Amino acid sequence: MATFSSDRQIPAPQVDPTNKAYFDAARDGRFLIGRCKDTGRHFFYPRGVSPFTLSANVELVEAKGTGTVYSFSVMRTKQPYCIAYVELDEGPRMISNIVDCDLDAVRIGDRVQLVFKPAESDGFQLPMFTPIPARTTT
Amino acid sequence: MSINGKAYIVGAFEHPTRKAVDKSIAQLHAEVAFGALQDAGLGKDDVDGYFCAGDAPGLGPLNVIDYLGLEGLRHVDSTDTGGSSYLVHVAHAAEAIAAGKCNVALVTLGGRPLSEGSAFGTAPRSYGAGVPDDPFEIPYGRTSTNVYAMCAMRHMHEYGTTSEQLAWIKVAASHHAQHNPHAMLPKVVTVEDVLNSPMIADPLHRLDCCVISDGGGAVIVVKPEIARSLGRPLVKVKGAGEAVKHQAGGYIDLTYSASRWSGACAFEEAAVKPSDIKYASIYDSFTITVLVQLEDLGFCEKGQGGRFVADGNLISGVGRLPFNTDGGGLCNNHPASRGGMTKIIEAVRQLRGEAHPAVQVKNCDLALAHGTGGLMGTRHGSATLVLERE
Numbered sequence: 001m002a003t004f005s006s007d008r009q010i011p012a013p014q015v016d017p018t019n020k021a022y023f024d025a026a027r028d029g030r031f032l033i034g035r036c037k038d039t040g041r042h043f044f045y046p047r048g049v050s051p052f053t054l055s056a057n058v059e060l061v062e063a064k065g066t067g068t069v070y071s072f073s074v075m076r077t078k079q080p081y082c083i084a085y086v087e088l089d090e091g092p093r094m095i096s097n098i099v100d101c102d103l104d105a106v107r108i109g110d111r112v113q114l115v116f117k118p119a120e121s122d123g124f125q126l127p128m129f130t131p132i133p134a135r136t137t138t
Numbered sequence: 139m140s141i142n143g144k145a146y147i148v149g150a151f152e153h154p155t156r157k158a159v160d161k162s163i164a165q166l167h168a169e170v171a172f173g174a175l176q177d178a179g180l181g182k183d184d185v186d187g188y189f190c191a192g193d194a195p196g197l198g199p200l201n202v203i204d205y206l207g208l209e210g211l212r213h214v215d216s217t218d219t220g221g222s223s224y225l226v227h228v229a230h231a232a233e234a235i236a237a238g239k240c241n242v243a244l245v246t247l248g249g250r251p252l253s254e255g256s257a258f259g260t261a262p263r264s265y266g267a268g269v270p271d272d273p274f275e276i277p278y279g280r281t282s283t284n285v286y287a288m289c290a291m292r293h294m295h296e297y298g299t300t301s302e303q304l305a306w307i308k309v310a311a312s313h314h315a316q317h318n319p320h321a322m323l324p325k326v327v328t329v330e331d332v333l334n335s336p337m338i339a340d341p342l343h344r345l346d347c348c349v350i351s352d353g354g355g356a357v358i359v360v361k362p363e364i365a366r367s368l369g370r371p372l373v374k375v376k377g378a379g380e381a382v383k384h385q386a387g388g389y390i391d392l393t394y395s396a397s398r399w400s401g402a403c404a405f406e407e408a409a410v411k412p413s414d415i416k417y418a419s420i421y422d423s424f425t426i427t428v429l430v431q432l433e434d435l436g437f438c439e440k441g442q443g444g445r446f447v448a449d450g451n452l453i454s455g456v457g458r459l460p461f462n463t464d465g466g467g468l469c470n471n472h473p474a475s476r477g478g479m480t481k482i483i484e485a486v487r488q489l490r491g492e493a494h495p496a497v498q499v500k501n502c503d504l505a506l507a508h509g510t511g512g513l514m515g516t517r518h519g520s521a522t523l524v525l526e527r528e
Contacts, residue, residue, distance in 0.1 A: 011262075013273035023273070034387075043387035045274040051387035071295070071392055071515075073287035073339040075279060077260065083284045083339075085392070085515075092388025095275045095516075108295045119277060126277055 002102040008081050010119040018048045031127045032060040044092035065114030074103045100130040145232035146365035147373040149178025149358030150486040158250045158352040163195050164205045166248030166354040174356035179368050187213035187240030191223035193249045193474040213240035219519025220511020221476035226521045229378030231359040241361050248354030249474020258475045259283040285515035287339035290426035292392040303444030304425040305332035308345050310452035315465025317494040322349045323469040346425040353473035371490040377524035379403025384517040396520035397434035408524035412436040417488040417499045419481035419507040422466040454497040463497035478509035489527040503527040
C-alpha cells in the first residue's frame with residue numbers, strides 16, 4: 001500500500017542574525033547555499049564562516065535545486081513523512097524532506113528537485129525535494 | 139604523557155530504579171554518588187574531583203556539588219558529548235590524576251526522561267536556543283530515530299546489511315537481560331520478534347530502539363596508591379580515546395562514526411588490539427549504533443558488521459564477543475537517555491567477576507567500554523576506554 005506524504009505542520013525555523021538572509025530568500029522562493037570564496041567549494045548548512053578555512057570570506061549563492069537522495073527514512077508517525085539527506089548537485093548533503101510522492105517508493109539514488117513548502121507562521125517557506133519523474137521515451 | 143596505569147576505577151554503582159516518579163534529578167545524582175562511594179569504601183570528604191555532563195541540572199557541577207555537600211574540590215569538569223560524556227570523564231579524571239590535579243574523582247549521571255514523559259526518540263527536539271544547525275534540521279522533523287535510521291539505510295545500501303542482521307543485536311541483548319532482575323525488557327526475543335515489531339523509522343523497528351528509562355549511575359576513579367589501599371578488585375584505566383564527527387560542511391559519510399578515531403587512540407595507548415578484548419560494552423541507542431561502532435573499533439572489517447553480529451556472536455558463552463551483558467540500553471536501561479555510564483559499570487562488573495554468573499565472561503581481564511553521544515547521522519562524540527583487571 002502506498003504511503004503518501006501529507007501536509008505535515010512544519011515548525012518555523014529559529015531565525016538569527018546570521019541565517020536571516022537564507023530564510024528571507026527562501027520566503028521569496030530562492031534556495032541559497034554557502035560558498036567558500038577561498039576554496040570555491042559549496043557548503044551546507046550556510047553560515048558566516050567557511051567550514052573549510054574558518055575565514056569569513058563566504059557568500060550565499062543560488063543552488064540549482066537538483067540533487068540525489070543520499071539516504072532517507074520514512075517516519076511512521078500518524079502523519080508519515082520522509083526525512084532525507086539530499087546530495088545537491090553542487091556537492092553538499094543536506095537534511096530535508098521528500099514530499100509530493102509515494103513515500104514507500106523513495107530509494108537511495110533517486111533524482112530529486114526543489115519544491116518550497118510553507119512553514120507554520122510568518123510566511124516562512126522551506127526548501128524540500130520531490131522525485132523527478134523518470135523520463136519516458138515515446 | 140600516557141594515562142595507562144595512572145588511574146583505577148574503584149567504585150561503580152547503577153541506580154536500580156527505572157521509573158523515578160518520586161525523585162528529582164539532583165536526588166538521583168546524590169543517590170548514585172553515595173552508592174559508588176560505598177562500593178569503593180570511600181566517603182564524600184575523600185572526593186576532590188567532580189565530573190558531570192548535561193544531564194545535571196542548572197550549572198551542572200555547581201548545583202550538584204552544592205546538593206551533595208562536597209567540600210574541598212580541586213578539579214571540576216563538565217564536558218558534555220551527550221551519552222559518551224561519562225567515558226570522556228573517566229579519561230579526563232585519569233589525566234587529572236596523572237597531573238596531580240585530584241586524587242579521587244567522582245563521576246555522576248542521573249535523569250528521569252520516563253517520568254517526564256519524553257518522546258525522546260520520535261519527537262523532533264532541540265538541544266537549546268541558539269544551536270546553529272537546528273533551524274536547518276528541526277523543521278524537517280529530525281529525530282534521534284530517523285537520523286540513526288538514515289545511517290542504517292545507507293549502510294544497507296553500501297554493504298548489503300539486512301534487518302535480520304540488525305535484529306541479532308537485540309536478540310543478543312535480550313539473552314543477557316533475562317538474567318538481570320532490574321532490566322526493563324527481560325524477555326528473550328527472536329529475530330522474527332524484532333522484524334514483526336512496529337516500524338518506527340524505516341528500517342528501524344521498535345525493537346531496534348533502546349528503552350526510555352529513569353535512573354543513573356556513578357563511578358569513582360582514583361590514583362594507584364589509593365586504589366591499592368582499598369582492597370577492591372583493581373580495574374585499571376589502560377587506554378582512552380575521544381573524538382567528534384560532524385557534517386563537514388555537508389560532506390558527511392553516514393557509514394562510519396567517530397569511534398574509528400576514539401577506538402584507535404584507546405587501543406594504541408593500551409597497547410592492545412581488538413582481538414585481545416574479552417568483553418565489550420558497546421553503545422546501543424539503536425541496533426545500528428552497535429553495528430557501526432563494532433566495525434569502526436576494528437572488531438571486524440568495515441561493511442562486515444552484519445555478518446559479525448549474526449547468529450548470536452555477541453551472546454556471552456555463545457559468540458566471540460560478549461557485549462552488554464546487563465542487557466544494555468536495548469533491554470536494561472538508558473538512564474537520562476545517555477547510555478555511557480552504564481557501559482562503564484557493566485565493564486567494571488565483568489572485570490571484577492561480579493556480572494551475573496549466567497553472563498560472566500571467564501577470565502575476563504581485558505574489557506572495552508565505548509560510547510557515542512549526540513546523533514551519529516549529524517554530529518556526535520565517541521569515546522573509548524580500555525580497562526584491565528590487575
